[in-house]
Amino acid sequence: MTVDGVGEIEVRRLDAAEVRARLDELAAVLADCVAGGASVSYMAPFTHEQAREAFAAWADLVERDTRLLLAAFLDGTVVGTVQLVFATPPNQPHRADVAKLLVHRSARRRGLARLLMEHAEREAQAEGKTLLVLDTVTGDDAERLYMRLGWTRVGVIPNYALYPDGRPCDTTVFWKAV
Numbered sequence: 001m002t003v004d005g006v007g008e009i010e011v012r013r014l015d016a017a018e019v020r021a022r023l024d025e026l027a028a029v030l031a032d033c034v035a036g037g038a039s040v041s042y043m044a045p046f047t048h049e050q051a052r053e054a055f056a057a058w059a060d061l062v063e064r065d066t067r068l069l070l071a072a073f074l075d076g077t078v079v080g081t082v083q084l085v086f087a088t089p090p091n092q093p094h095r096a097d098v099a100k101l102l103v104h105r106s107a108r109r110r111g112l113a114r115l116l117m118e119h120a121e122r123e124a125q126a127e128g129k130t131l132l133v134l135d136t137v138t139g140d141d142a143e144r145l146y147m148r149l150g151w152t153r154v155g156v157i158p159n160y161a162l163y164p165d166g167r168p169c170d171t172t173v174f175w176k177a178v
């Protein structure tokens with residue numbers, strides 16, 4: 001779809017081959033988010049090569065159908081991504097985790113994260129999932145996004161993780177029935 005003043009936006013699922021083919025674009029998004037101070041598993045300094053390795057490992061999981069990866073394209077280049085994680089125990093076949101919602105700083109505040117999450121919900125439904133769970137840094141932009149998208153806030157776990165610079169951050173846990 002074309003959005004006035006923004007450009008051509010597309011959100012779609014990538015298979016393992018395309019994740020591998022687009023490692024540099026995906027890695028650029030992750031590395032930019034960490035450089036911007038996002039608490040998404042990694043500590044500073046975090047290199048482009050480390051980000052490539054992360055997506056290369058996720059490509060293997062996409063190939064095994066234990067993860068599903070979506071990408072948001074702006075004028076043909078990946079600027080955002082999100083993953084559904086299906087690695088649940090046998091007694092939770094209906095559940096998936098949402099992970100690594102990332103939008104490059106240059107492409108933020110244009111609704112791309114909302115689009116990625118809406119697509120992720122539809123993909124989850126198509127995979128037979130009825131319950132989604134995620135956690136996110138308390139008080140950051142993503143928390144407002146999930147509230148807007150109808151997720152239920154379970155509560156806050158203090159000092160759950162670290163920002164890339166080593167400061168501690170709280171985490172808010174959310175769920176949504178889809």
Ligand SMILES: CC(C)(COP(=O)(O)OP(=O)(O)OC[C@H]1O[C@@H](n2cnc3c(N)ncnc32)[C@H](O)[C@@H]1OP(=O)(O)O)[C@@H](O)C(=O)NCCC(=O)NCCS
Pocket residue numbers: 033038039040100101102103104107108109110111112113114115135136137140141142144145
């Ligand atoms: C959280 C994150 C994914 C949001 O991405 P995004 O694409 O900017 O999100 P959206 O554009 O959908 O929404 C963000 C804001 O832009 C606003 N917005 C959306 N479309 C807009 C438009 N066309 N014009 C102006 N503002 C707009 C939204 O209302 C929202 O406002 P708010 O922050 O004041 O509540 C992004 O900031 C990010 O990657 N952060 C670092 C990684 C991270 O923390 N990920 C979450 C891990 S769980």
